[in-house]
Amino acid sequence: MxxxxxxxxxxxxxxxxxxxxxxxxxxxxxxxxxxxxxxxxxxxxxxxxxxxxxxxxxxxxxxxxxxxxxxxxxxxxxxxxxxxxxxxxxxxxxxxxxxxxFDDRPKNPERRIQCRWINSKDPNFEVAQKIKKLVKTHAAEASFLLTEQLKEEEKLAAQHNETLKANFRKFELIDGVHEDGTTKQLAHYYNMHISDS
The missing domain is CATH 3.30.70.330 (RRM (RNA recognition motif) domain)
Incomplete structure (x- = not known):
């Protein structure tokens, strides 16, 4: 090709x-x-x-x-x-x-790239220095935010897990009440009809 x-x-x-x-x-x-x-x-x-x-x-x-x-x-x-x-x-x-x-993109056969070094007297050199400082500041802020975000997501995942476990225990309890005949006794006592489904 x-x-x-x-x-x-x-x-x-x-x-x-x-x-x-x-x-x-x-x-x-x-x-x-x-x-x-x-x-x-x-x-x-x-x-x-x-x-x-x-x-x-x-x-x-x-x-x-x-x-x-x-x-x-x-x-x-x-x-x-x-x-x-x-x-x-x-x-x-x-x-x-x-x-x-895409980091694996092939070279465009119709494109030409030229690079050059920036001299310290070049007006763009000052801009590059400011960008470099800004990137360092951003990296420190992003690292802190990531740490906090991971803590928050771990906390939310734990809460989600606990809720699922609690709901599962409730369903087990309901099934247990239904299986041991308590439901039928209560229905008879309160004169209610229970469907088998």
């Missing part, structure tokens, strides 16, 4: 891929596949590295579907209805994927 055909094939892949973000750091590859397989056939899931945070916990992914129509339908559906993954208290957002999001 020559460079042009390879690039054309890559462009087709981009059309059938959606970009999802606002995910919980606890979400895994299999969880994303299970969530999106209900819309169509998921071909691959690629988590995007988060270079702005020191822990590199992915919060976004590229989900490649079988065809562009499935990808469009998912994006349209998620614009209307909030979509939760793993019961996390945050709706995942979906958008069409863009070329720049």
């Amino acid at each position: 020559d460079a042009k055909e390879s690039y054309a094939s890559f462009l087709e892949k981009v059309k059938r891929t959606i970009y999802i973000d606002n995910m919980s750091p606890a979400v895994s590859d299999s969880v994303v596949k299970a969530a999106f397989n209900q819309f169509g056939n998921v071909l691959s899931v690629h988590f995007i590295p988060n270079y702005l945070e020191p822990k590199n916990v992915p919060r976004a992914a590229l989900v490649e579907m079988e065809n562009p129509k499935q990808a469009e339908e998912i994006i349209a559906e998620m614009e209307i209805y909030p979509f939760m993954i793993s019961g996390m208290p945050r709706p995942v957002r979906a958008r069409p994927a863009k070329l720049e999001m």
